[in-house]
Amino acid sequence: MVSCIPPRSCNNIFMALPHWVEFFDDLKNVRGRSQNTVLAYRRDLELFNEFREKHNDIMGIYQFMTKQKLSTRSQARVISSIRTYYRFCQKMGDKIPDLSQLRPPKVEAKLPSVLTLDDYKRLKEAATVEDPYKSARNHITLTLLFGLGCRVTELIQFNLTDFHESDSWLKVLGKGGKERAVPLTDHLLQELKVYLRQVRPQLAKDGEASILINDRGKRPSRVDIWRWLDAWSKRAGFEKTIHPHQFRHGCATALLESGADLRSIQKLLGHSSIQTTQIYTSVSTKKMQETVDEHHPLSDAPK
Numbered sequence: 001m002v003s004c005i006p007p008r009s010c011n012n013i014f015m016a017l018p019h020w021v022e023f024f025d026d027l028k029n030v031r032g033r034s035q036n037t038v039l040a041y042r043r044d045l046e047l048f049n050e051f052r053e054k055h056n057d058i059m060g061i062y063q064f065m066t067k068q069k070l071s072t073r074s075q076a077r078v079i080s081s082i083r084t085y086y087r088f089c090q091k092m093g094d095k096i097p098d099l100s101q102l103r104p105p106k107v108e109a110k111l112p113s114v115l116t117l118d119d120y121k122r123l124k125e126a127a128t129v130e131d132p133y134k135s136a137r138n139h140i141t142l143t144l145l146f147g148l149g150c151r152v153t154e155l156i157q158f159n160l161t162d163f164h165e166s167d168s169w170l171k172v173l174g175k176g177g178k179e180r181a182v183p184l185t186d187h188l189l190q191e192l193k194v195y196l197r198q199v200r201p202q203l204a205k206d207g208e209a210s211i212l213i214n215d216r217g218k219r220p221s222r223v224d225i226w227r228w229l230d231a232w233s234k235r236a237g238f239e240k241t242i243h244p245h246q247f248r249h250g251c252a253t254a255l256l257e258s259g260a261d262l263r264s265i266q267k268l269l270g271h272s273s274i275q276t277t278q279i280y281t282s283v284s285t286k287k288m289q290e291t292v293d294e295h296h297p298l299s300d301a302p303k
Contacts, residue, residue, distance in 0.1 A: 017049055023088050032177040034153060044081035058097050076104035115242060115250030120146050126236035134215070136199040138228065140191060141212060145244060147188040148172070149251030149269050152225050152244035158211040165193065174270035182268060
């Protein structure tokens with residue numbers, strides 16, 4: 001069951017938004033949404049509750065969100081959360097407002113920021129430290145991110161029992177508790193085997209099941225991964241911190257440019273919809289256009 005935070009707002013939310021506890025219990029324990037997704041729903045509905053305290057017309061939510069300086073993407077997420085919540089209330093037997101006109105604003109699709117192979121090599125060099133065991137741990141972290149295209153939440157959940165050495169694959173626990181088997185390249189397989197046999201035993205505390213180990217001998221958190229990437233990005237000379245999702249985008253784009261089909265990439269990344277995977281075709285096309293502009297003999301021809 002998901003608790004309401006901050007505690008002072010609980011009573012007001014219970015009065016304004018019925019089925020609060022049941023809704024979040026359903027999200028987490030029935031629909032299997034991740035903790036981060038549940039927290040995002042809670043933030044959205046707390047904002048909606050703040051709006052409801054001062055407004056009767058639900059359509060005023062758009063102006064309210066604009067005054068709160070929410071981006072178009074954030075507004076779309078809030079509207080989606082409100083609609084999901086009210087559909088749950090309807091399922092519970094409540095009469096709900098007319099939601100036919102409550103539609104998320106159109107969000108312009110942005111091409112993802114992609115990590116290149118050169119970027120990956122720069123980061124890997126920057127992740128080398130004096131302690132050889134921690135260097136190897138840093139390197140396998142980067143290799144798993146780039147080689148598997150996994151989410152950071154998936155990365156920190158890897159257990160020893162998820163690694164199937166004889167068949168060269170790793171079990172990934174994705175969104176909604178969905179499992180997928182991801183094949184390992186020969187390079188990643190060999191690097192992982194060396195890490196598990198020679199490096200991890202020097203870092204892990206007794207009884208720890210996690211493949212990756214933080215500086216305290218335990219499973220790393222999302223904060224650990226972000227902190228490591230921030231330090232390595234600065235050391236490598238990047239203007240901005242390389243974030244985990246850039247590895248995912250880089251992996252998908254590299255596979256597409258090498259001839260992999262969209263369905264295979266969809267299964268590898270754990271996308272529920274092929275439409276999500278198709279955005280990488282735009283990235284690949286853009287890069288191809290830049291290559292043609294740079295290298296084609298007619299690109300500098302007089303007009």
